[in-house]
Amino acid sequence: MIIPGSASQTLAAALARETGRPLAAVDRHRFPDGELLVTLDEQPDGGAIVVASTVSDAAFVELLLLQDAAREAGATTVTTVVPYLGYARQDRQFASGQPISVRAMARAIASGTDRVFTVDPHERSVLDRFDVPAQAVTGAAALATVLPDDLTDPLFVGPDAGARELVRAVRDGYGAGDVSVLEKIRRSDRTVELTVRDVSAADRDVVLVDDIIATGGTMSEAVAALTARGADRVYATCVHPLLADAAYADLSRAGVTEIVGTDTIERPVSRTSVAPAIAEALAGQA
Ligand code: R5P
Secondary structure, X not given: OEEEOOOOHHHHHXXXXXXXXXXXXXXXXXXXXXXXXXXXXXXXXXXXXXXXXXXXXXXXXXXXXXXXXXXXXXXOOEEEEEOOOOXXXXXXXXXXXXXXXXXXXXXXXXXXXXXXXXXXXXXXXXXXXXXXXXXXXOOHHHHXXXXXXXXXXXXXXXXXXXXXXXHHHHHHHHOOOEEEEOEEEEOOOOOEEEEOOOOOXXXXXXXXXXXXXXXXXXXXXXXXXXXXXXOOOEEEEEXXXXXXXXXXXXXHHHOOOEEEEEOOOOOOOEEEOXXXXXHHHHHHHO
């Protein structure tokens, strides 16, 4: 049985179709004091798979409650798919007195499940923060399949060196094109400086690839930098289209041709699904 978090209903439904598993009905009640109560309307027949992106603190609490409800309902195993793992970018202490936030989140999730899957975490090392087996799935193939077939002399670009592996994977999925990464210096939560070196973008279609578009600061700078170098169409693609604040408008103002994301986070730009990749990973552990 697939148990959907309220922020991951589209992906949970796609995964249910992909795997032939039933999709659970979940009743949610909010008490006057703001606390959430979830109720599964059916008993799982065997294992339960909770699918819930932790896009907010409320979504995180809901995930913990769904895991516990699955156990209480008699699930033989609980598998948790966290398509977008919130707090993953807080993967170390940046100053004394701070927590390692992703470790705190991972420990809480691991206490109620047998196995975890997530999609393109910011750093693979976050998988080690779970006290149960944890595995990463990539959304690269999903992004590659939704790009136009007629890209001109395509150039696949990552905004920093950390994106190189993902950029290569999207290019490989597309089947043609060069790969390059920019140099990035982060000045603040919302401001970055990007440098384009040794790459000609003139008259080419550019596909920017990153794990996440959060404030859109990184992608907007990249779109502007590549456009200034004469790029023709510029696609901003990401696995996790968080698109906080004015990200969509900022990218549009920067001249992006199209923004494309997957359904790890449900947004209007979530045009492609990671359900096949997750289904394959689930089949691999069966
Ligand atoms: C950072 O290393 C990540 O890969 C993304 O580039 C970054 O988190 C995007 O954030 P924003 O959209 O706020 O610039």
